[in-house]
Structures are given as structure tokens and as C-alpha cells.
Amino acid sequence: MDIKQLKYFYVIAEEGQITSAAKKLHIAQPPLSYQLKNLEDELGVKLVERGSRSITLTDAGVILYKRAKQILSLTKSTVDELKDFKQGISGTLSIGTVSSSGASLLDSRLSIFHDKYPFINFEIHEGNTYELLELLNKGIIEIAIVRTPFNNSGINSIFLEKEPMTAAMVKDLNWTDSKVIDIKELENKPLIFYRRFERLIFKACHDLNFNPNVFCKNDDARTSLLWANSGLGIAIVPKSAIKLIGSSDIIYKEINNEELSTQITIIWSKTGYLSSAGKNFLELFSNT
Incomplete structure (x- = not known):
């Protein structure tokens, strides 16, 4: 017994009615009658009572009818599900993100994606850029959302717009009312930053003939902001990272x-x- 017979x-x-x-x-009536007779012979039971103009299901036929309805329905839903999976309409998407990607980056895009593909679920892996490259x-x-700089060997990339770094501090460490500062103004001030940005920060400072006063290096922009929020120093973080710790007096x-x-970058393997x-x-990002 196969799906076609069912x-x-x-x-x-x-x-x-057979007709x-x-x-x-x-299909023609004789081949259909032949298929029905073969099914009855294979199962060893009579499935229908044949009348002059119509057929009536036997008790065995009623059982098979109910099962056939379930099996055919399940078969159709399975085929539809696989087609949806192939088309990217359903399934689970595994994505890696750095914490400093910020809610401002993904909120609108994820909403658009979810509206279009409501049956796609997400599995999110958080980590720093190097950890995500390894994953x-x-x-x-399948996809990682990381920050420059990184080794882009063997991967495809979509670079989003550049964004400036910001200095984050509590009121007691504030020295000016200006909302834009030059990095030279941070000379001799206790700095807190994600160590991935160490080379960038040191180069920017050395170009202006001073060495930064490093109070704390860490592996997460969120950590930098939390330390800054405690008044321990001034955090240097990407502009989009400022929402990471919610409401604060920073x-x-x-x-x-x-x-x-720095730039947020969407990456995926060239060979994976x-x-x-x-x-x-x-x-979502191809036209950015």
C-alpha cells in the first residue's frame, strides 16, 4: 500500500462512485477499479460494497478511510513544511551577535523580518567578535553580527554605516558642556574600553602625541558602560552601544x-x- 493507492x-x-x-x-475508470481491487487483495479485506450506481464503505473501509484522511493530511503538511523550509519561510535560524550591536540596529529589521516570515525562530549566540568567528x-x-576590525579571510561581509566612538561618564567626571569632544581632551583621564578597540584608541592618541591613561580593559562594551556608570572612569564605546545598560545617569x-x-558588519562563511x-x-541588509 502506498500514498497513491491511499x-x-x-x-x-x-x-x-468510481466514475x-x-x-x-x-484517470480512466477501469485503472481506478483495478487499483481498488489490488488494494483489497493486498490488505485481505473488502473495503467497499459495489452497487449499481454507487459504492458503500464496509467497516474495514471506514477504518481505512479515516486513516487515509489522517495520512494524506500529514503527507501534505510535511511536503508544505519542507517547501517552506526550502524557501526560508519556516525553520530555525542560528545567529551570533556582539553585545555592542545595540537594540537600535536590529529592532526595526527584526520586526520587518518577523512580519514577513512569522514562522522563523531564532537561536542567538552572544559573544565577542573572535568567539563568533570561531562559531x-x-x-x-550561519550568520554573525560583529564589529570591525576583524580578520575577514574566508567570509562574506556586508558593512553597515560607520559610527563614531563616544565617551561615557558620570556627572562627577564631566568637564565640559559640549556634546562633541576631541580625543585630546581625554588625556590623563581614566579610560575604560573593550580591548578590541585598544589599537584604534592608542593610534588615535599617539597621533596627538600622548599615551592614554588605561584604567580598565575588558571584553564587552556593556562591562565598560557598567564600570563607567559606577564612576570608576570614562568608557569609550561605539555610539550605538549607549542603550546597552538601559536608563542611567551616564x-x-x-x-x-x-x-x-567602527562598523557593524554582517558576515557569513564563503564555504559554509x-x-x-x-x-x-x-x-534585510543588502540594500543598506
């Missing part, structure tokens, strides 16, 4: 330095697996 039997049972069922199935290379995630000042900037859902997700 479908033939189900339509016969629904129509109540009508044959028309609906777009990407191992195939644990004062933010944009650092006016062209070289002291990328699902249809992943391709659909990348479309």
Missing part, C-alpha cells in the same frame, strides 16, 4: 576623530552552509 481510495470514498472519482483524479567557522551559526559625548570609528532563511535574513 489517495485513490480516499477520493473513491469521498465521491461514493465520479475517476473524473476527479483525471561561524565551526558551522554552529553622560555621552561623541569623539570627533575620523579614525576612531547558508539556509534559505539565512539568505532571506541577509536581504
Whole structure:
């Protein structure tokens, strides 16, 4: 017994006539009658009572009819589900993100994506850029949202707009009412920053002939902001990271330095697996 035989039997049972069922199935009546007889012989039971104009299901036929309805329904839903998966309409998408990507980056895009693909679920892996690159290379995630700078060997990238760094501090450490400062103004002040930005920060300071006073280096922009919020120093973080710790009394000042900037970058492996859902997700950023 196969799916085709079940479908033939189900339509016969629904129509109540071999002739009508044959028309609906777009096949001739004799082959359909032959398929029904073969099914009965295979199962060893009589499925229908044949009348002059119609057929009536036997008790065995009623049982098979109910099962056929369930099986055909499950078969259709399975095929539809696989088609949806292939088209990226359903499934689970594994993505890695750095904490400093910020809510401002993904909120609107995720809403658009969810509205278009409501049956896509997400599995999120958080970490720093180097950790996410490792997860990407191992195939644990399909796509990563990271920050420059990083080694882009073997990966595809979509770079978003550049954003400046900001100096974050509590009121007691504030020295000016200006919302934009030069990095030279941070000379001799206790600085807190994510160590990935160390080279950028040191170069910007050295270009102006001073060494930064490093109070704390860490591995997360959120940590930098939490320490700054405690009044321990001045955090240097990307502008979009300022929402990471929610409401606080921190004062933010944009650092006016062209070289002291970073970019959010969407990356995926050149050789690794990328699902249809992943391709659909990348479309959110392709026109950025």
C-alpha cells in the first residue's frame, strides 16, 4: 500500500462512485477499479460494497478511510513544511551577535523580518567578535553580527554605516558642556574600553602625541558602560552601544576623530552552509 493507492481510495470514498472519482483524479475508470481491487487483495479485506450506481464503505473501509484522511493530511503538511523550509519561510535560524550591536540596529529589521516570515525562530549566540568567528567557522551559526576590525579571510561581509566612538561618564567626571569632544581632551583621564578597540584608541592618541591613561580593559562594551556608570572612569564605546545598560545617569559625548570609528558588519562563511532563511535574513541588509 502506498500514498497513491491511499489517495485513490480516499477520493473513491469521498465521491461514493468510481466514475465520479475517476473524473476527479483525471484517470480512466477501469485503472481506478483495478487499483481498488489490488488494494483489497493486498490488505485481505473488502473495503467497499459495489452497487449499481454507487459504492458503500464496509467497516474495514471506514477504518481505512479515516486513516487515509489522517495520512494524506500529514503527507501534505510535511511536503508544505519542507517547501517552506526550502524557501526560508519556516525553520530555525542560528545567529551570533556582539553585545555592542545595540537594540537600535536590529529592532526595526527584526520586526520587518518577523512580519514577513512569522514562522522563523531564532537561536542567538552572544559573544565577542573572535568567539563568533570561531562559531561561524565551526558551522554552529550561519550568520554573525560583529564589529570591525576583524580578520575577514574566508567570509562574506556586508558593512553597515560607520559610527563614531563616544565617551561615557558620570556627572562627577564631566568637564565640559559640549556634546562633541576631541580625543585630546581625554588625556590623563581614566579610560575604560573593550580591548578590541585598544589599537584604534592608542593610534588615535599617539597621533596627538600622548599615551592614554588605561584604567580598565575588558571584553564587552556593556562591562565598560557598567564600570563607567559606577564612576570608576570614562568608557569609550561605539555610539550605538549607549542603550546597552538601559536608563542611567551616564553622560555621552561623541569623539570627533575620523579614525576612531567602527562598523557593524554582517558576515557569513564563503564555504559554509547558508539556509534559505539565512539568505532571506541577509536581504534585510543588502540594500543598506
